[in-house]
Amino acid sequence: MPSPSAAPDPTTVWHTLSTDEALHELSVDASAGLSAEEVARRMARYGRNSLPASRRRGPWLRLVLQFHNPLIYVLLGAGVVTFGLKDYVDTGVIAGVVLINACIGFIQEGKAEKALDAVRAMLASRATVLRGGARHDIDAALLVPGDIVLLESGVRVPADLRLLRVKNLRINEAALTGESLPADKDTQAVAGDASIGDRNCMAYGGTVVSVGQARGLVVGTGQRTEIGRIGKLVGEVQPLVTPLTRRLDQFARQITLFILAAGLITFGYGYGVREMALLDIFLAVVGLTVAAIPEGLPAIVTIVLALGTRSMARKNAIVRRLPAVETLGSVTVICSDKTGTLTRNEMTAVQVMLPTGTLQVSGTGYAPEGGFQRDGQAVDAAQDQALQKLAHCALLCNDAQLRPDAQAGWLLVGDPTEGSLLTLAHKAGLDAQEAAAATPRIDEIPFESENRFMATLHHDHAGQVFVYLKGAPERVIALCVPDTEAPAQDDGAWDARMAQAAQAGQRVLALARCEMPAGTTALSMDDITTRRFTLLGLVGLIDPPRDEAIAAVAECQRAGMRVKMITGDHVVTAAAIGRQLGLKAEGALTGEAVAALDELTLQRVALETDVFARASPEHKLRLVAALQAQGELVAMTGDGVNDAPALKAADIGVAMGHKGTDAAREAADLVLTDDNFATIAHAVREGRVVFDNIKKSLLFMLPTNGGEAGIILIAVFAGLTLPVTAGQILWVNMVTAVTLALALAFEPAEPGVMARSPRSPSEPLITRMLALRIVYVSLLMIAVTFSIFRWEVSRGSSLEVARTAAVNMLVFGELVYLFSVRRFTDSGWTWDTFTGNPMALWMGALLMGLQLLFTYAAPLQLLFQTAPLDPASWLMILALGLGLFVAVEAQKAVLRRLNVRSL
DSSP states (O other): OOOTTOOOOTTOOGGGSOHHHHHHHTTOOTTTOBOHHHHHHHHHHHOOSSOOOOOOOOHHHHHHHTTOSHHHHHHHHHHHHHHHTTOHHHHHHHHHHHHHHHHHHHHHHHHHTTHHHHHHTTSOSEEEEEETTEEEEEEGGGOOTTOEEEEOTTOBOOSEEEEEEEEEEEEEOHHHHOOSSOEEOOSOOOOTTOOGGGOTTEEOTTOEEEEEEEEEEEEEOGGGSHHHHHHHHHHHSOOOOOHHHHHHHHHHHHHHHHHHHHHHHHHHIIIIISOOOHHHHHHHHHHHHHHHOOTTHHHHHHHHHHHHHHHHHHTTEEESSTTHHHHHTTOOEEEEOIIIIIBOSSOEEEEEEETTEEEEEOOOTTSOOOOEEETTEEEOGGGOHHHHHHHHHHHHSOOOEEEEETTTEEEEESOHHHHHHHHHHHHTTOOHHHHHHHSOEEEEEEEETTTTEEEEEEEOTTSOEEEEEEEOHHHHHTTBOOOTTOTTOOHHHHHHHHHHHHHTTOEEEEEEEEEEOTTOOOOOHHHHHSSOBEEEEEEEEEOOBOHHHHHHHHHHHHTTOEEEEEOSSOHHHHHHHHHHHTOOOTTOEEHHHHHHSOHHHHHHHHHHOOEEESOOHHHHHHHHHHHHHTTOOEEEEEOSGGGHHHHHHSSEEEEESSSSOHHHHHHOSEEETTOOHHHHHHHHHHHHHHHHHHHHHHHHHHHHHHHHHHHHHHHHHHTOOOSSOHHHHHHHHHHHHTTHHHHGGGOOOOTTTTTSOOOOTTOOSSOHHHHHHHHHHHHHHHHHHHHHHHHHHHTTOOHHHHHHHHHHHHHHHHHHHHHHHTSSSSOSOSHHHHHSOHHHHHHHHHHHHHHHHHHHOHHHHHHHTOOOOOHHHHHHHHHHHHHHHHHHHHHHHHHHHTTOOOO
């Protein structure tokens, strides 16, 4: 025997050991527990039964790192330039944008770090232990390996336990395994390769005792528990960069290099070749820099994301990280947990197998709504005597209660299986109080795992006494005599019906009845184990898929996304639910099979397979990583602590907010307040709209910036007078960024937004077709601006008038282009083009008002060197603007003929 202070082998597989072997391994007496001295020694060795806090970056470092972004560098550079030009308004706007972005990132990162806190909170706060032969109620953090813990109904298991003694013990392990039903527990050792859900001799920290009592040996505390192992996985997962962040970073680096190169080349050519005055060429390069930087882009992106966040919140999806809004639009694979996400997490009786035939049961969940059908024809439950007999047994041999609730609909108090039988009886027209009054319960034998049945003794007011029995079919049928009224229903026939139900993923219960001698007041095991019962029938139970989830899966598949179900449930049940959801359930894999595959094989299998069962947190992590390695953008949904690592590792984690655990919510980017998979489809649609609007903002801003920069470049290289000054370019950028570009943030969805395939995660922000449009419109902007400038000069207008006309031409060109850019390639010659976004009309009107002030207000004339324009100038601006609109629409028509529908 090891010495009292000897440490057990850390590789010990506790569920493979007998109770005596486990006690021997930890050197403890099951009847007395540990002594105070031994507890102190083990506490010094193993530490507290809690999860350690992870090392985190301090708040100041987190805040400073928000500025570590290439696009922010460009903005800061633009701010320095505008400050040097004494344009304090633009400098303030740019500084505000930078600070707002930093604050948003700082807040969101702080929220994300709560994931480990939520996992840590899964461990119980108190525990009842046996120490020195006496019971003690202690802080659960003070538990050590070798402690004897006492469990009872309703308590949270405080550490990982090897069960030593159990009585009618069932534990809700949904947070760890994803199974909707409480697991029956016993003390028998199991195979070493058994999954967590099959380790019936273990009770794991963080799970909850549904019914029964037990005594268990602490074999794992703190980080050595299953909860601790999951917490470690969460801490090790590195947060991923979102597609939007990645694309914007890449774009920022590219535009920074472009601006620097263009500025240096222009300065060198102007000063060295054209021999321009140093101040003149310097101002021209400053104007070029200001023109080329899309300083309003981060603000517009933030606004678009914020509007998308608000829209999702109205549809029960709460965004915890702002860029996650756009990420949803790029998702190619959705990996979903089953229980509570695709299904209701409410056991439902779906089939009643009577001696006289089989009935289908409609309705889902615990709401007593629905009825019975035989071969598609409605059955009057009140007139079906066989159904009434079975329903009475389901109602009376039952300890559950159902209560109406204003918010949740119906609340179950008790075991989910018994709740489903109670609902079945209500659907058959029975009333619990009336039935209990007519046939009161006298005695009972509660369900115990070794018996695998529950029995209740009743009497009616006519003196009849009888027993109702429910339990495992093979156990109950063995206690039944052949039914003389249905001789064809022998044991073989019942076995065939059970096998068919099991193949459909149903859990089957048998219900029976027997008469007892008048005056019987007590029930013994001898009364039950005698073969004397009449089989009333079998009930098939299942946690059914949500109706809306079936529709949402189909919508996601039409949108080009693959939906995969990853659950801790049994493979047969998972496959059956998968088929009902429209997934490819053939070839469903277990977590054990996943663990046996090498990385390359897993990557291939992960793409081909839609249903994975008996999956542990490590299996889920490997599957997410395998899909990502294949270039897929993965969304992971879940509600349990076992889902937290995969939620954090996925490109976007989606947690259930209503029935989900805090660990899942804190690890996720998106929280669904209605726990409905269908909400994900709505969120994906909104994500696509968000990205479209960001792309439209780019499609609007870059050609206008390109046009402005091109005007300066052509003027310098051609030795022409600058049509616009640096200050006037700043004005254009400022007024259009806060008006026209902002209007695109309110764009509604493009037609068929959910009919197209997801974008490739590797697709650059500026695609080839988008770049073609940018260059084309930039050239148009340059052409119309030079045209109006040269036209004004040719008719003898002053330089101030010509430049004023050029600025107004730029602004009006951007205004007409705004309405064209509302549709990527669809025709702009529709009434909806001009009325479909009211914000665009309001912003256009505001812009024209600002331009009138720019042209005619004396203070602005003095500040920007502008002059009034005559009607002829305005007519020419209008004509050139309409020509620009026609030219852009002509290019869109060519793209449509080439079947290009998106840029």
